[in-house]
Amino acid sequence: MSAITTPNQFDVPAKGNEPHGHNYLNHSKGILSWMFTLDHKRIGLMYMALVLFAFFLGGTFAMLLRTELIAEGPTLLADKTQAWNLYNHMFSLHGAVMVFLFIIPAVPAILGNFILPMQLGAKDVAFPRLNLLSLYVYAAGAAFFLYVLLSGVINAWTGYTMPGGFGLDTGWTFYTPYSSSKSMSSVIPATGGAFILGFSSILTGVNFIASIHTLRPKGMGWFDMPLFLWGLYATSIIQILATPVLAITLMLLIAERAMGIGIFDPALGGDPVLYQHFFWFYSHPAVYIMILPAMGVISEIISTFSRRHIFGYTFIAYSSIAIALLGFLVWGHHMFTSGQSALTNVAFSLITFSVAIPSAIKVFNWVTTMYKGSIRLETPMLYGIGFIWMFSIGGLTGIFLAALSVDIHMHDTYFVVAHFHYVMVGSMLFAFIGGMNYWFPKMFGKMYNERVAAFAAILLFIGFNLTFFIQFVAGSHGMPRRYANYPVQFVSHHYWSTIGAYIMGLSLVIVLFNWVAALLNGKKAPANPWGSNTLEWQSASPPPHDNFPTTPVVTDPYDLDRWRYVSDDEGWVLTDEAKAAIAAGTARTGQLH
Amino acid sequence: MLNAILAQSKGATFWMPEQASTVAAEVDWMFYAILYICYFFFFLILVMMLGFVLKYRHRSGAVDHPAPAGHSLALEMLWTIPPTIIVLFIAWRGIRGFMDMAVIPPNAYEIQVTGQMWNWSFTYPNGTTVSELHIPKDVPVRLVMNSTDVIHSLFVPEFRSKKDVVPGRFSKMWFQATEARGEYDAAQKKWVNGFPIYCTEYCGTSHSEMLSQVIVHPTREMFDDWLADASVWTDKMTPQARGAQLYGMYCTSCHSVDGSSNTGPTWKDLFGADRAFTDGSQSKADEDYIRESIYYPQKKIVAGYPAGQMNSFLGQINETDVGAIIWYMKSLSDKFDQSNLPTKPPALEEGVVDEGAPKP
Ligand SMILES: [Cu+2]
Ligand SMILES: [Cu+2]
Numbered sequence: 001m002s003a004i005t006t007p008n009q010f011d012v013p014a015k016g017n018e019p020h021g022h023n024y025l026n027h028s029k030g031i032l033s034w035m036f037t038l039d040h041k042r043i044g045l046m047y048m049a050l051v052l053f054a055f056f057l058g059g060t061f062a063m064l065l066r067t068e069l070i071a072e073g074p075t076l077l078a079d080k081t082q083a084w085n086l087y088n089h090m091f092s093l094h095g096a097v098m099v100f101l102f103i104i105p106a107v108p109a110i111l112g113n114f115i116l117p118m119q120l121g122a123k124d125v126a127f128p129r130l131n132l133l134s135l136y137v138y139a140a141g142a143a144f145f146l147y148v149l150l151s152g153v154i155n156a157w158t159g160y161t162m163p164g165g166f167g168l169d170t171g172w173t174f175y176t177p178y179s180s181s182k183s184m185s186s187v188i189p190a191t192g193g194a195f196i197l198g199f200s201s202i203l204t205g206v207n208f209i210a211s212i213h214t215l216r217p218k219g220m221g222w223f224d225m226p227l228f229l230w231g232l233y234a235t236s237i238i239q240i241l242a243t244p245v246l247a248i249t250l251m252l253l254i255a256e257r258a259m260g261i262g263i264f265d266p267a268l269g270g271d272p273v274l275y276q277h278f279f280w281f282y283s284h285p286a287v288y289i290m291i292l293p294a295m296g297v298i299s300e301i302i303s304t305f306s307r308r309h310i311f312g313y314t315f316i317a318y319s320s321i322a323i324a325l326l327g328f329l330v331w332g333h334h335m336f337t338s339g340q341s342a343l344t345n346v347a348f349s350l351i352t353f354s355v356a357i358p359s360a361i362k363v364f365n366w367v368t369t370m371y372k373g374s375i376r377l378e379t380p381m382l383y384g385i386g387f388i389w390m391f392s393i394g395g396l397t398g399i400f401l402a403a404l405s406v407d408i409h410m411h412d413t414y415f416v417v418a419h420f421h422y423v424m425v426g427s428m429l430f431a432f433i434g435g436m437n438y439w440f441p442k443m444f445g446k447m448y449n450e451r452v453a454a455f456a457a458i459l460l461f462i463g464f465n466l467t468f469f470i471q472f473v474a475g476s477h478g479m480p481r482r483y484a485n486y487p488v489q490f491v492s493h494h495y496w497s498t499i500g501a502y503i504m505g506l507s508l509v510i511v512l513f514n515w516v517a518a519l520l521n522g523k524k525a526p527a528n529p530w531g532s533n534t535l536e537w538q539s540a541s542p543p544p545h546d547n548f549p550t551t552p553v554v555t556d557p558y559d560l561d562r563w564r565y566v567s568d569d570e571g572w573v574l575t576d577e578a579k580a581a582i583a584a585g586t587a588r589t590g591q592l593h
Numbered sequence: 594m595l596n597a598i599l600a601q602s603k604g605a606t607f608w609m610p611e612q613a614s615t616v617a618a619e620v621d622w623m624f625y626a627i628l629y630i631c632y633f634f635f636f637l638i639l640v641m642m643l644g645f646v647l648k649y650r651h652r653s654g655a656v657d658h659p660a661p662a663g664h665s666l667a668l669e670m671l672w673t674i675p676p677t678i679i680v681l682f683i684a685w686r687g688i689r690g691f692m693d694m695a696v697i698p699p700n701a702y703e704i705q706v707t708g709q710m711w712n713w714s715f716t717y718p719n720g721t722t723v724s725e726l727h728i729p730k731d732v733p734v735r736l737v738m739n740s741t742d743v744i745h746s747l748f749v750p751e752f753r754s755k756k757d758v759v760p761g762r763f764s765k766m767w768f769q770a771t772e773a774r775g776e777y778d779a780a781q782k783k784w785v786n787g788f789p790i791y792c793t794e795y796c797g798t799s800h801s802e803m804l805s806q807v808i809v810h811p812t813r814e815m816f817d818d819w820l821a822d823a824s825v826w827t828d829k830m831t832p833q834a835r836g837a838q839l840y841g842m843y844c845t846s847c848h849s850v851d852g853s854s855n856t857g858p859t860w861k862d863l864f865g866a867d868r869a870f871t872d873g874s875q876s877k878a879d880e881d882y883i884r885e886s887i888y889y890p891q892k893k894i895v896a897g898y899p900a901g902q903m904n905s906f907l908g909q910i911n912e913t914d915v916g917a918i919i920w921y922m923k924s925l926s927d928k929f930d931q932s933n934l935p936t937k938p939p940a941l942e943e944g945v946v947d948e949g950a951p952k953p
Contacts, residue, residue, distance in 0.1 A: 079853070080855075081798060081799070081854060081855050081856060082854075084798050084799055084800075084801065084802075088797070088798065088800070169797070169798075170795075175743075175744060175794070175795070177742075177743050177744070177760060178743040178744070178795070178796060181743075181901070182710070182743055182797060182901065182902070183797070184899050266759075266760045266761020266762070267760070271761070272744055272759055272761070273759060306645075307651070307657050307660055308658075308660045308663075309660045309662040309663055311663045312663075312665075312668070312669055313662070313664065314664065315664070315669050337746060337755050337756055337757050338759070339757055339759055339762065339764040342691070342692065342695040345691065345695075346688050349684055349687060349688060349691075350684050350688075353681070353683070353684045356676065356680050357673060357676060357677055357680070360634075360672055360673075360676045361669065361672060361673060363638060364638075364668075364672040365669075367638060367642050368663075368668065369663075370642065370645040371649070372649060372658055373645065373649045373658065373660070374649060374651040374655070374657040374658055375645065375649050375650050375651055376651045377650070385642060385646070388638065389639070389642075392634070392635050392638050392639075393635065396635060399627050399630075399680070399683060400624065400627050400631075402683075402684070402687070403623055403627060403683050403687030403690075404687040404688050404691035405619060405620050405623050405688075405690025405691045405693075405694065405753075406620055406623050406624050406627065406687060406690075407687075408691065408694060408753065408754065408755050409620055409750070409753040409754075411755060411793070412746060412748075412794060413748075413793065473607070473608065476608045476609055476624070477605075477608075477609070477610050477750065478610055478751075478789070480748065480791045480792070480793040480801075481795075482795040482800060482801075483800065483801035484800070484801045485801040485802065486801065487789065556662065558660075559660075559662075560660045561660055561661075
């Protein structure tokens with residue numbers, strides 16, 4: 001293979017595209033060309049650096065808190081009070097950093113930013129400047145959390161309390177009146193950070209909605225879009241409708257804590273349960289911000305690696321929208337024991353069950369897509385299968401919690417912890433890492449080591465299930481969550497859960513190591529290593545600065561028969577029929593409906 | 594048939610703790626019904642998914658199947674309608690079970706509960722307050738609960754009962770125990786082996802230590818005997834012993850008595866010591882100062898400790914009991930001449946009640 005062989009095998013529009021290996025990474029040089037770039041791909045990569053760093057922090061907190069729980073009694077520190085405080089700070093920081101800095105932005109801001117314009121065959125998002133702004137707003141919000149962390153570390157070492165407090169010990173939920181009147185931690189910096197991060201999230205949402213409305217290329221109707229775009233679209237709706245409510249809530253909390261304005265603290269004439277309504281009005285939909293784009297990733301992966309057209313396209317697309325809308329009506333299920341009226345409980349329980357249906361629709365359509373396929377178990381597909389496992393368990397255990405009588409027992413126990421980790425870590429993280437592996441060749445033009453990646457995926461799967469399955473059993477026996485210590489009855493549950501967490505930590509290190517190794521000396525990736533038919537694969541790997549030299553021809557995104565496999569070096573290329581159809585102008589197959 | 598499968602033994606099962614209240618059987622029935630439904634769907638998905646992987650796995654060299662678009666309204670209905678029906682059934686039965694927990698029988702015996710960082714106290718109709726919940730078996734009990742600081746939540750796993758305890762409002766829950774539990778350990782001078790009570794709403798540093806237990810007396814008569822006995826302490830213990838009891842009830846989560854560190858200052862050698870405050874002033878820890886610290890804790894903040902952590906106990910601990918706490922602090926202090934401590938319960942001091950002290 002000569003040095004100037006184009007990695008893009010799609011010879012009709014791509015010829016002459018990057019004869020000198022020109023791409024978005026080497027398009028311009030110098031730190032400023034990154035800082036002020038308007039290129040969605042570079043913004044996606046910068047998001048990646050920041051979000052992965054946040055993930056590393058959140059993961060470190062998780063390791064520390066699991067270590068505190070590996071044995072009964074104080075573990076990390078000899079003094080009881082100090083050990084409990086350390087644990088409380090760890091679980092709060094873990095939750096807040098993971099939710100606000102990792103899970104919410106991960107798929108939309110990294111994968112979405114990079115892939116969405118390309119799947120639209122566009123040069124960029126609708127508002128590139130807004131996109132760059134969202135990155136900086138994110139960085140500003142993250143800086144607040146770094147301040148929180150720093151204030152905690154400084155206080156632990158020197159006893160000095162920075163303005164605002166030290167660390168964070170309220171849980172990521174900031175429940176009042178503990179957060180507004182009792183906690184001595186940096187509640188205002190932390191909620192201020194979450195407030196700012198909300199705007200980053202809103203800006204991304206606005207941008208994606210505008211892009212999908214205005215940038216779809218000729219021939220791509222709403223129901224010709226890849227399902228990843230449907231997932232992002234549904235997510236964006238939630239981001240722009242729900243996030244402002246969180247912003248207002250946090251502002252009120254700050255007003256109460258800083259100025260003593262009585263809103264939530266009964267000592268000041270406020271109502272603490274009101275805070276919970278406000279908070280969950282955002283935070284329940286937020287769990288769909290976390291999972292809907294992940295579901296989009298899975299739709300792409302399952303179809304591609306089964307080499308089957310996605311089954312039940314319209315149902316999957318509509319179910320995303322249904323989940324997004326129903327998600328706004330179920331927040332009260334977090335408050336079944338809070339003292340809200342029995343009638344309210346009944347209503348929220350009923351609506352909550354309705355979310356089960358679109359979720360079931362998705363799972364069955366994914367599984368049916370595999371029927372009669374030619375399934376390739378490459379790493380993204382391992383994550384895809386892992387996702388279905390995780391999401392099935394996470395979703396089905398949600399039924400226990402939606403059932404009123406059972407939830408009264410399970411509420412605020414480890415059963416809930418296990419349930420939402422299966423959805424938010426098991427499912428979302430698997431989709432994210434699976435998606436990263438899937439699009440990695442496109443982003444960087446390099447292939448990672450497949451064996452190492454597959455090994456890490458399997459190890460992560462084992463570690464995850466060991467960590468969290470046992471927590472269902474502990475929870476149903478009554479183990480309360482957010483406990484720095486526990487009765488002897490739960491010793492072995494916690495021990496094994498911690499071992500599982502270490503295995504997870506190890507496998508994530510391997511995942512990262514494998515990516516770095518691929519960046520340094522990975523094999524050159526072909527334009528289309530997996531034979532997928534969405535538009536991003538019709539650009540080079542890595543793509544040129546403006547993605548496509550000529551607008552690519554839109555076809556059914558899941559018409560995989562258009563591609564045939566040549567070799568690992570060349571990847572998948574268009575079949576002669578597909579090329580002829582493009583030449584003849586009859587390429588659009590319209591098989592979708 | 595279904596009921597026979599789902600009715601669980603009353604003892605602990607793999608998934609659930611022992612059943613000890615009237616609502617527990619229904620919760621477990623529901624839990625296991627959902628569990629079997631989940632097993633069914635999970636294995637269905639798994640068998641299909643792994644079956645397809647095995648059957649349709651691509652072998653190198655093999656030609657791929659063509660991949661036409663597929664959808665089938667019939668199939669979509671198949672996995673929409675039956676799950677909807679199942680879910681509606683679960684919802685209905687869950688609501689029914691919940692209503693049994695929510696509707697409090699009118700004849701229930703009322704106990705007031707106070708949640709506070711980080712302990713529980715239970716007040717009986719005659720005004721007696723204790724730190725563990727004693728109830729009679731087979732009698733519906735209503736808890737009227739309030740918090741003096743942040744939100745807590747009272748949870749008894751064996752009763753399958755839980756309710757948040759919110760400051761500024763009274764929340765109510767009820768249960769009826771079906772199993773007697775717990776006995777008095779004379780050697781340790783305390784009740785043991787009750788059903789555990791957990792706080793399940795995060796409430797700060799010692800949230801995980803906000804524990805107590807439910808002692809279920811086998812009969813109403815035995816419960817009444819216990820209550821009568823618990824209501825009077827003056828004939829059974831010295832004031833400093835009463836003080837130690839109150840300490841165990843309200844203060845142990847923040848104050849140590851052996852000099853070790855905690856949220857608040859230790860009480861060891863506190864009485865009679867010189868205290869320095871955050872505003873720079875000083876004072877001796879005498880009776881007045883301690884009483885003030887209990888009733889108006891925000892007036893003077895000990896240097897090196899945060900303000901706003903300790904709540905006022907005004908209205909919760911009466912003057913006699915404050916006196917007892919002060920005696921207890923004196924007994925912990927090397928600055929107080931220990932030979933001056935009372936040696937008898939106050940009621941016996943003047944010989945009002947004859948010796949042969951009843952059990953504590
Ligand atoms: Cu929710
Ligand atoms: Cu608590």
